[in-house]
Amino acid sequence: MNDGINRGDFLINFRHELHRHPELSTKEFETTRRLRTILEEAKVELLPVDLPTGVFARIQGAKPGPTIALRSDIDALPILEKSGVPYVSENPGVMHACGHDFHMAVILGATLSLNERKADLAGTLIVLFQPAEETGVGAKSVLESGVLENVSAIFGFHNDPSLPVGALGTKAGALTAAVDRFAIQIHGAGAHGAKPNEGKDPLLVVAQIIQDFQTIVSRNLAPDAHAVVSITQIHGGNTWNVIPEEAMLEGTVRTFSRADRAFIETRIRAILAGLAIANDVTIDLDWFGNCPSVFNDEKWTALALEVSKEMGYDTRVVKETAIGEDFAYYQEAIPGCFVMIGSGGPYELHDPRFRLDDQALLPAVDYFVRFIEKIGEESQR
Ligand SMILES: [Zn+2]
Ligand SMILES: [Zn+2]
Incomplete structure (x- = not known):
């Protein structure tokens, strides 16, 4: 997976595989197995966390620096898929209608790239493939597991069908209700x-x-x-x-x-x-x-917007959105930033016709790789 084309094909194929095999909140056993297999093959350090589903990894940079966390959610919804994509759900009545398959592929891609470059990396990255976002219990269970002890900042994203591919939006303060x-x-x-x-x-x-x-x-x-x-x-x-x-x-x-x-x-x-x-x-x-508001830290939001521009995204300061997102629980304990990455619509999240544009995948991987690298670089100054 060294050149860009292979990496892109691999991650897009992996997303399609996840899309074909969606699993409901707290029942993400096959999804957990698929993620573990790839991370183990790539010799990424996995952390023992006492939860039935979810995967937790650590990348220890060669240079000292802060301990930060990057999060993807992994669960799907009880929806009968009507998207018409060739990789339609093979688990009828369950569908990745919120695009968490896309989130996993992006964060997996960033994890694999950062693990290959850990000799140049400063600090420690904890990667969370968190279960049960849709039922609002996953983030709380991860917090209670203790895996985030010593983590000083946390980052994550959601795909946003109301933004075009190539756009990234966020804002300081409240982002969701x-x-x-x-x-x-x-x-x-x-x-x-x-x-x-x-x-x-x-x-x-x-x-x-x-x-x-x-x-x-x-x-x-x-x-x-x-x-x-x-x-x-x-x-x-x-x-x-x-x-x-x-x-x-x-x-x-x-x-x-x-x-x-x-x-x-x-x-x-x-x-x-x-x-x-x-x-x-x-x-x-x-x-x-229910879940609190996703509330972005000012300093980290400024850095997120800066890296977004650097990576060529159409970078926007967006308005609050009324969706709920359990990433908010992390931010009650740990400052951080959550961003919205354009996935091109036309259908909204949780719509049985929802589908994502794969063109959005690799730029999102590269954004997170650069963002995590940059946090390490800034800590060296
Ligand atoms: Zn959702
Ligand atoms: Zn979601």
């Missing part, structure tokens, strides 16, 4: 529809909750803040002449800053506590904190 879900149960007292004074009407409380929640963004956050509070389902009552005993609501909160995220949860809890007293009912809240 933090996604939270809430469920509210109101316990009132049932009564005859004609005698509301004998009950405690939970449906009236539902109406108050909806109104009050809509003041959180509009009357508490600054006009230029980005946040969404949506109530998305309501259930209560089952006939026309009975006030029900209970009602429930469910909804979601999307935020782009840690402060807004914490503030909205606090306001929701305060509003519900107040409404419970005002209406003499009991209100239970279940809060399901």
